[in-house]
Amino acid sequence: MIEINNINKAFNGKEVLKGISSQFKKGETNLIIGGSGTGKSVLLKCMIGLVKPDQGSVLYNGRDFYNCDKETQQSIRREMGVLFQGGALFDSKTVEENVRFPLDMLTSQSVEEKQERVAFCLQRVGLEQAAKRMPSEISGGMKKRVGIARAIVMNPAYLFCDEPNSGLDPLTSVKIDELIKEITEEYQITTIIITHDMNSVMEIGENIMFLYQGSKLWEGVNTDITKTTVPELKEFLFSNKLLREMQA
Amino acid sequence: MSVIGKYFIFLGTLFGKGEKLSVYWRRLMEECVGIGVSSIFIVAIVSTFIGAVSCIQTAYNLVSPIIPISTVALIVRDMEILELAPTITCIVLAGKVGSNIASELGTMRITEQIDALEVMGINSSSYLVLPKVVAAMLTFPMLVIFSAFLGIFGGYLAGTLTGVITERDYLYGIRDSFVPYNIFFMCVKPFVFGFLIASISSFKGFFTSGGALEVGKASTQAVTNSCISILIADYLLAQLLL
Numbered sequence: 001m002i003e004i005n006n007i008n009k010a011f012n013g014k015e016v017l018k019g020i021s022s023q024f025k026k027g028e029t030n031l032i033i034g035g036s037g038t039g040k041s042v043l044l045k046c047m048i049g050l051v052k053p054d055q056g057s058v059l060y061n062g063r064d065f066y067n068c069d070k071e072t073q074q075s076i077r078r079e080m081g082v083l084f085q086g087g088a089l090f091d092s093k094t095v096e097e098n099v100r101f102p103l104d105m106l107t108s109q110s111v112e113e114k115q116e117r118v119a120f121c122l123q124r125v126g127l128e129q130a131a132k133r134m135p136s137e138i139s140g141g142m143k144k145r146v147g148i149a150r151a152i153v154m155n156p157a158y159l160f161c162d163e164p165n166s167g168l169d170p171l172t173s174v175k176i177d178e179l180i181k182e183i184t185e186e187y188q189i190t191t192i193i194i195t196h197d198m199n200s201v202m203e204i205g206e207n208i209m210f211l212y213q214g215s216k217l218w219e220g221v222n223t224d225i226t227k228t229t230v231p232e233l234k235e236f237l238f239s240n241k242l243l244r245e246m247q248a
Numbered sequence: 249m250s251v252i253g254k255y256f257i258f259l260g261t262l263f264g265k266g267e268k269l270s271v272y273w274r275r276l277m278e279e280c281v282g283i284g285v286s287s288i289f290i291v292a293i294v295s296t297f298i299g300a301v302s303c304i305q306t307a308y309n310l311v312s313p314i315i316p317i318s319t320v321a322l323i324v325r326d327m328e329i330l331e332l333a334p335t336i337t338c339i340v341l342a343g344k345v346g347s348n349i350a351s352e353l354g355t356m357r358i359t360e361q362i363d364a365l366e367v368m369g370i371n372s373s374s375y376l377v378l379p380k381v382v383a384a385m386l387t388f389p390m391l392v393i394f395s396a397f398l399g400i401f402g403g404y405l406a407g408t409l410t411g412v413i414t415e416r417d418y419l420y421g422i423r424d425s426f427v428p429y430n431i432f433f434m435c436v437k438p439f440v441f442g443f444l445i446a447s448i449s450s451f452k453g454f455f456t457s458g459g460a461l462e463v464g465k466a467s468t469q470a471v472t473n474s475c476i477s478i479l480i481a482d483y484l485l486a487q488l489l490l
Contacts (some may be wrong), residue, residue, distance in 0.1 A: 048367050077369035088360040102368055105267060191424075 034211035081151030087143035092138035284387025299402030321421025333396035336436035350470035353453030388442035
């Protein structure tokens, strides 16, 4: 379980996150939604240690990420898998090398063990045939799937996904969502997804947090979200003409 | 001043918690190929022509009947060893290698590849930058020795083919009054310049933020700052070691 308490962050005096607190449970897909510039990505970066919050704590199964010794912090990092918005694949490495990279760097497994694990992860995301290709030779959706394979190769306890559907067609987007959901349930991972894709919200959002101008305005499950009375969330949800018509 | 302070803090992080030695060895070999081997062609072209032009222009200016013609070769040799091979070659390398390093790291930064390394708990600056700096410090002296040889050879070709100096005079001139210490001095310079080019360019690339425009700016700044630092270091080294 991940617990965030009173997270505050400001850049050049401008408050980006204002006292955000929440709990994200194991084996659930937790979504953080909100419009552009509301602080979703900053919150994610605070949680994975790329941006240090000005105030507040992030607890990984009770271990305070920002108030622990370096070894504990390092071991928490090694329990994380992160899927970045653009995939963040290393351009100079093949798909296979990208997925194997954390194993090469962080484990002392034999070559055979690593190959077996990489093959399993690539097969899990349906990309075993693309193992020898370079990131520049594969599509956006495939890059995301390679990113997922790399994120799960170390058997993470926590999976973070920053807008996994951005730039993808609706069908590929659904496939990516399903894959993340399956992996979350299969390996009982605590998954946190940053998104503003309404389809993801309705399909896989087991626990949803809505951010607006750096503050948490709503939190709940996807079955309740359409019944919300929070005007900002209603505006966000029904900004789409189709959804407005469905609501009517 | 704050940028200089940030640069020194950045240098400190290179020697922070590192990875397995085998990882560094593999990275070092990759960088030696990327920085050193891939620069051989440009260094060869530039050095040969600079040597050739030095020979012809020295001969053009050296018209006194009391100065032996073999002095042309002596001047070409000393110019190559003391200044042209180490400094001009490194300025050329600042353009090629420096811009390459800054744009590579800048692109890695804006496409979140560096973030991906950091999230994994890898010391990204040490993993990405240290091998580049060491590779530059190792390969630049080799390239400069190669450059000096080709420069002197270029002078020989230009001098003998155009008839401004005979082969015998040239060979006599390049052996006349030779000071072996100058070779040591020639090798110290690229060692220092290699460090400056690789570290400054890495610093510029590593802290890029924004998009493609900023990567271009970082690359330009890397080359400009590297060239300025080379010229300052060149003067200081000459003052200290000669």
